[in-house]
Amino acid sequence: MGEHRVSNNIRVLRFHNDEMTQQELAEKVGVTRQTIVAIEKGKYSPSLELAFRMARVFDTPLEEVFSFNEEPKKK
Amino acid sequence: MYYQEKKSIVNIISTLLVYGIYYWIVYQEYGDRVMSPDEELQYWGKTMLLIIPIAIASKIVIHIIFSITNRLVTSERQPCFEDERDKIIALTSTRNAFMVFGFGFLGALGVIAYGMPMRSMFIFMIVAGVLSDVFDNLSQLYFHRKGI
Numbered sequence: 001m002g003e004h005r006v007s008n009n010i011r012v013l014r015f016h017n018d019e020m021t022q023q024e025l026a027e028k029v030g031v032t033r034q035t036i037v038a039i040e041k042g043k044y045s046p047s048l049e050l051a052f053r054m055a056r057v058f059d060t061p062l063e064e065v066f067s068f069n070e071e072p073k074k075k
Numbered sequence: 076m077y078y079q080e081k082k083s084i085v086n087i088i089s090t091l092l093v094y095g096i097y098y099w100i101v102y103q104e105y106g107d108r109v110m111s112p113d114e115e116l117q118y119w120g121k122t123m124l125l126i127i128p129i130a131i132a133s134k135i136v137i138h139i140i141f142s143i144t145n146r147l148v149t150s151e152r153q154p155c156f157e158d159e160r161d162k163i164i165a166l167t168s169t170r171n172a173f174m175v176f177g178f179g180f181l182g183a184l185g186v187i188a189y190g191m192p193m194r195s196m197f198i199f200m201i202v203a204g205v206l207s208d209v210f211d212n213l214s215q216l217y218f219h220r221k222g223i
Contacts, residue, residue, distance in 0.1 A: 031158035034077050034219070043222025044160050 006045045008066050010036070013058045029053040078151055079161070082141070083216040089137040090208045093130055098122075098201065112193065119197045164218040172211035179203015 014020040022036045029036075029050060038044035046054070055062045101122055110118060142153055157165070183199040 031160070032154045032156075034079065034154075035158050035160040038160060038222055041222070047159050050159060 005069050005071075006066055007042060007069055008039060009064065010040050010054065013060065013065060017058060025054070025057065028057045077219065078145065078153060079219050080216055081145060082138075083212040083219070085137065085141045086134075086212040087209050087216075089134055090130075090205060090212070093133045094126070094201075094205045097126055097129060115193060119193075123197070123201070160223070164215055164223055167218060167223065168211045168214035171214045172207040175210045176203050176207035179206065 010025070014022070014025060022040070023033050026033045026036045030053070031050065035044065035046075039046055051062060051066055055065045058065060105118060145151060146153070154161075179199060180203060182203065183196045186196045186199050187193075
């Protein structure tokens with residue numbers, strides 16, 4: 001639970017997409033706002049399908065939304 | 076605090092209240108009665124069967140009251156669907172609950188193996204059932220707060 005190797009730029013990407021709210025993003029990818037909050041905070045690693053849906057919403061490659069760190073990020 | 080977290084806390088309290096009150100009433104009525112083994116089996120069968128509809132009905136009522144109160148106080152809407160994270164949390168919590176009940180069931184068998192009264196075995200199983208329900212909701216609360 002405490003360690004996640006996947007980090008993300010969702011907050012920045014939301015800001016650059018007309019300051020999209022977490023609720024708007026949640027509706028576009030079909031999850032609850034709580035899940036977006038958890039992903040942004042690094043408390044949940046999304047499924048591959050959800051990750052692709054998010055990348056599609058931001059119209060950007062997956063690697064720009066999520067990145068994989070070799071060293072686990074300690075919470 | 077999010078809706079799911081509050082729901083888990085309400086579920087824990089309602090489980091403890093409903094089962095606690097029910098078994099307290101049952102104990103007040105039948106606790107000291109001397110019964111034959113057949114009568115005792117029938118008594119425990121009835122007691123455990125009756126709690127199922129009572130628990131379901133009570134939880135529905137408590138859930139409705141909680142949803143209305145939460146909506147009025149916080150204006151927060153109840154999530155209308157379960158997404159992938161909710162499902163993973165629910166599955167992992169159910170697994171934890173089954174483990175707790177499994178240990179309780181083994182304990183109940185152990186009680187019989189050590190020659191203790193039949194009543195002790197049923198009490199052990201009921202406590203294991205309640206604890207597994209509480210553990211299910213505690214796990215959900217933990218995973219919603221700390222992540223999964």
